[in-house]
Amino acid sequence: MKEIIESILQKIPMPGEKKSIVETGIISEITADASQITIEIGLPQAYEKYKQALIPTIEDALKRELSFAGTISIPVTILKANHSNEPGGISQVKHCIAIASGKGGVGKSTVSANLAIALSQLGYKVGLLDADIFGPSVPKMFQVEQKQPMMKKIGDKEYIVPIEQYGVKVLSIGFFVKTSDALAWRGPMAGNVLKQFISDTDWGELDFLLLDMPPGTSDIQLTVAQTIELTGAVMVSTPQQVALIDVHKGIDFFRKDGIQVPILGIVENMAWFTPAELPQNKYFIFGKQGAEQLAQQLGIPFLGAIPIVQSICEAGDSGTPIALNEDSIVSIAFKSIAQLVVDAVELE
Secondary structure (H helix, E strand, C coil): CHHHHHHHHCCCECCCCCCECCCCCCEEEEEECCCEEEEEEEEEHHHHHHHHHHHHHHHHHHHHHHCCCCEEECCEEEECHHHCCCCCECCCEEEEEEEECCCCCCCHHHHHHHHHHHHHHCCCCEEEEECCCCCCCHHHHCCCCCCCCEEEEECCEEEEECEEECCEEEEEHHHCCCCCCCCCCCHHHHHHHHHHHHHCEECCCEEEEEEECCCCCCHHHHHHHHHCCCCEEEEEECCCHHHHHHHHHHHHHHHCCCCCCCEEEEEEEEEEECCCCCCCCCECECECCHHHHHHHHHCCCEEEEEEECHHHHHHHHHCCCHHHCCCCHHHHHHHHHHHHHHHHHHHC
């Protein structure tokens, strides 16, 4: 009986795939007798959107092919990539958060680095994955350009050990290529490397793993969204309209069917310019409160504003992010943003 049922299921294609539901490996167990058939399904997070369609399709196929009049039970378990039983990888990571934008040059890596440090200062265990394969900047910002990750064997598998700096575990393609080398890779190759950084790294126990995303809404973003369960996304934008148009697209990407990642909020970077000699003055050279207004328009939280201050640039270039200076106004702002992210995650 079990073999007959499996042959019927073999004819049912997996939505979005060229394989059957049997070939994709989502069937965990099949039990059957004269009165009941039970088919247990383990559905990966990326396929959760197909759950409602799969169950009646399987039921109809079994009733039609077997003329079965008994009870058909199809319990479905959604397999969260973050919580596998495999050692290493992100199995012990509580929250994965994408730091994203629709546009380059808005200071996303600066926000990622300082937010990671601010979360660490709040007492959380934090990791930072530089997901910008073609433009990695995390090694320089953390002053670890010359370091190279070690390997660690867990069971029968080798895992990358991330570099730890300023209380944050960091990993980047920048550790494995020369600073001057351009990676002439197609999207799938970059995506495979990123998957390896996610699953083949011993991240250990973390409260937060931040992913410093590249700009845009293409292969890398899809790879991340379909490989792991993201707790949410933090969007970064400058106040100017050109940047806001693109960040709006970035928000729409995370809200699409099959992705559906909660937007934890928007950070407005380069909100105003304050010269060091006139710390009370604000010059809104890129527009005023554009990201805050967009947040209100879209009904998502506004997490805070970061000014243009010379010390932010100098701190990043020297590999000592401004958040390390806990007495600075900017550091206090990042800690406030970090606390709002923690609050948003707890509400999810």
